[in-house]
Amino acid sequence: MTLIFNFFVCFSQNREFKNQGEAENFWAEKIFEKEYSRQQYDKFNGKIEVINDNEIKFENKTLIVHCPKEYLSIFTTGIFYPQLIIGNEENNNILSSEEFEKLSPEDKLKYSLSRNDSFNVSVFEELTFLNKSPKIKRFRFWNSRPGFANPQVYFIELTYGNAKKNTSLESFLKKAQLTYIKAGHIII
Numbered sequence: 001m002t003l004i005f006n007f008f009v010c011f012s013q014n015r016e017f018k019n020q021g022e023a024e025n026f027w028a029e030k031i032f033e034k035e036y037s038r039q040q041y042d043k044f045n046g047k048i049e050v051i052n053d054n055e056i057k058f059e060n061k062t063l064i065v066h067c068p069k070e071y072l073s074i075f076t077t078g079i080f081y082p083q084l085i086i087g088n089e090e091n092n093n094i095l096s097s098e099e100f101e102k103l104s105p106e107d108k109l110k111y112s113l114s115r116n117d118s119f120n121v122s123v124f125e126e127l128t129f130l131n132k133s134p135k136i137k138r139f140r141f142w143n144s145r146p147g148f149a150n151p152q153v154y155f156i157e158l159t160y161g162n163a164k165k166n167t168s169l170e171s172f173l174k175k176a177q178l179t180y181i182k183a184g185h186i187i188i
Contacts, residue, residue: 024153028127028140031155031182041178044078058082060091061117067124067141073173074139075121080156080178082119085143091117112147120144122151135163136179137172142187153184 017023049057056063056075061082065075074080092114095103103111124141131137137158142151157180160172 024140025127025129027185028130028138028155031184032130032138032157035182036157036180038179039181041084041181043177044081044083048076048078048081050076061086064118064120065124066120066122070169071124071126071139071173073170074158074176077173079158079173079176084178084181085154086116086119086145089116109147115146118146120151127155134165134167135159135161137176138180140184143183151187153187155182155184156180 015026017026044058046059047057051057051062053069053072054065056065058078058081063075063082065072067075094115094117095111100108100111120143122142122144124139127138127140139156139158141154141156143154144151156178158173158176159179160167160175160177162175163172
């Protein structure tokens with residue numbers, strides 16, 4: 001609760017918002033204004049297996065993606081991949097449903113919180129109001145992980161240095177590089 005409280009105190013500054021969407025956009029602006037520093041991330045260089053329109057496996061980590069189809073290539077081409085958030089370590093032991101049900105409530109919680117094999121991306125959206133140049137596209141999404149009740153908002157930036165105003169989204173994403181990742185607030 002302290003994390004969320006600090007976020008609201010730091011970024012809201014006694015400002016009133018008409019709705020939640022206006023507040024979310026304000027916080028996104030502040031993240032990129034106050035905490036932004038350009039980074040460089042390589043594309044995923046391991047095996048990528050597209051299981052279906054929503055499930056992509058990156059070696060031993062699985063990403064469940066719920067996003068508009070035009071943005072799916074961000075994930076299927078390895079621009080963004082689960083290891084960036086949950087690490088490259090070997091997966092913790094994954095229990096079957098039957099094994100999980102035999103655990104005590106405390107052990108179920110510990111198991112769920114320690115899972116590092118997958119996470120979900122949902123509510124994926126381009127923050128067009130933050131795209132000041134055709135060379136940069138910024139996005140926001142919710143990251144849901146097993147064992148956590150509430151998703152966390154993440155922000156990413158993709159850059160394609162040769163993009164022009166008329167560069168199609170498809171062309172942009174083919175050449176884009178991930179240049180920023182930032183965890184934001186938790187959705188309550």
